[in-house]
Amino acid sequence: MTEKLFDNGLLFEFDAMVISCTEAKKGFEIILDRTAFFPEGGGQAADTGVIGSANVSDVQEKNDTVIHYADKAVEAGSSVHCMIDRDKRFRRMQEHTGEHILTGVIHNRFGYNNVGFHLGDQGVRLDLDGVLSKAELRKCELEANKVIARNVRVIVSYPDEKALEALDYRSKTEIAGKVRIVTIEDCDVCACCAPHVPDTGSVGMIKVISSEKYKGGTRIYIVCGLDALDDYNRRLDDIYEVSHLISAKPEKTSDAVAALLNENNAYKYRINEIERTRAAQIISSLKNESRGSFCIFTENMNVNILRSIANEGVKLTDRAFGVFSEKDGGFSYIIVSSGIGLREKSKEINSVLDGRGGGSDLMIQGSVSADKARIEEYFASL
Ligand SMILES: [Zn+2]
Structure with a gap:
């Protein structure tokens, strides 16, 4: 022992x-x-x-x-x-004691219990057996930080059986033998065997990072003390980086990003319109006198537009029609069939045209890295 x-x-x-x-x-x-x-x-x-x-x-x-x-x-x-390892241990004690304080505050206000706890190198994850709204959690967070500001003692004790029975504390179940009680004055009494800081002031601060509904209760992520400072700095660095990238004041980044997204959606809509016009032009110029397999080439087109072209082109053949869109030095493609089973053929296409893809007997899609001449030669024999 x-x-x-x-x-x-x-x-x-x-x-x-x-x-x-x-x-x-x-x-x-x-x-x-x-x-x-x-x-x-x-x-x-x-x-x-x-x-x-x-x-x-x-x-x-x-x-x-x-x-x-x-x-x-x-x-x-x-x-x-x-x-x-002093720094790591101290941070964990800050995190752990911070968790006691916050859970204590929540327990006193709402009667909820902590039913899950994890403390690693990235703060604390804790699970409560009751539902807390974001607003309620904010209030508890503030109250918990006031317990830190009061700088009260964190006391470890080992009450005897009789005293223990009379004591109201969290985690009262399934602990055999000597029970270690951690008391935070006017805040929390909890059975726990881990090391804690000796006073609440040493925790520095408690910050709730996020919360979500979990198994009928609430899962909460917090960071405390020096980890909270690191977290604050990381987030601040990130905001300054975004602010610089989009040329907006740090406190106005969300407005600026929303404006950018609107602009971006307008561009997407416009590009889609242009692609549809191009697709209509391509469709009206399609010709295939031989009725054999044939293919056409375009560039930088999205897959939905390629599909609409493919569905028109296939009407001109009793074999197969492929539409190939050049992108990044290769081609993405859609091939539609009116007379041959494409599922089997796709293996051959992958191998002959150096590509990857697949689909059904009626339609396959994928990408190839073969050049235009090689693709046309293959289609003449398809
Ligand atoms: Zn503890």
């Missing part, structure tokens, strides 16, 4: 004795007499860091023993100096 030191979330360095070190599939499994490394559990990823000169990439707990997965061996029986 490993003595656990992560009650004190701010213990980032400690000395320990190596109980054992065994070679595993990947690297080494190290067991210490005591550890401040938090093992993966309850939706939170494991701490990383170093034991002596060995890098610890994962930590797991099995039957009260904490196993550190490292890239190097350390000598059993020796004393080692251990360091937890």
Whole structure:
């Protein structure tokens, strides 16, 4: 059984004795007499860091023993100096404590419970067993940030059975043995084994990024503390980039993008009109005296227009008609048949004309990289 030191979330360095070190599939499994490394559990990823000169990439707990997965061996029986990746751990404590505060506020206001929790490197995902509107969530977010501003203590305790029974706390179910209670004054009481910051001020801020309906409740994504600052900077960089690209003030980007989209739709409509006119001209000029297979060539036409040309052209043949539209050095095509099964032929077309595509006996579509002369030669024999 490993003595656990992560009650004190701010213990980032400690000395320990190596109980054992065994070679595993990947690297080494190290067991210490005591550890401040938090093992993966309850939706939170494991701490990383170093034991002596060995890098610890994962930590797991099995039957009260904490196993550190490292890239190097350390000598059993020796004393080692251990360091937890301080920045990562601190950010996770900010995230985790922030989650307690927000869930506590929501629980007090609406009575909902947290029924799902994940804390990785990109903030916290939490699932509530009740529905919250965006406006309600905004209010809770503000209240949670006021709990941060009040800078109240985050207290860890292990009440005895009697005291526990009398206590009203979240996650009251299925915890056997000693229960660790994390209390945030005037905000939240919750059973939890993970490390937290010692006061709410250390969380810095709680920001709800998004929320959605999930399994009859609400799934919420939040970022807290230094991760929230990084997130803010990323979003700001993005807005400035967009603002620069579309020459609009940062606070006016959505109006400017909406105007651009309108303009773009008008262009699309205009292009479509032009393509339809071109298609009508092509259709009126179609000729095929031989009634055999034939094809025509055009360029940069969308597939719907190609199809309308193909459906007219096929009336002039008792074999097959293809329309090829040049694009990026190759051709996209639609071939329509009035007398031959195209599904079988498509393999031959792919191979002879160096292309890809398929479809039904009546119509196939795809692209080829063969040149115009090769395509015409093939159609003469089709
Ligand atoms: Zn917790």
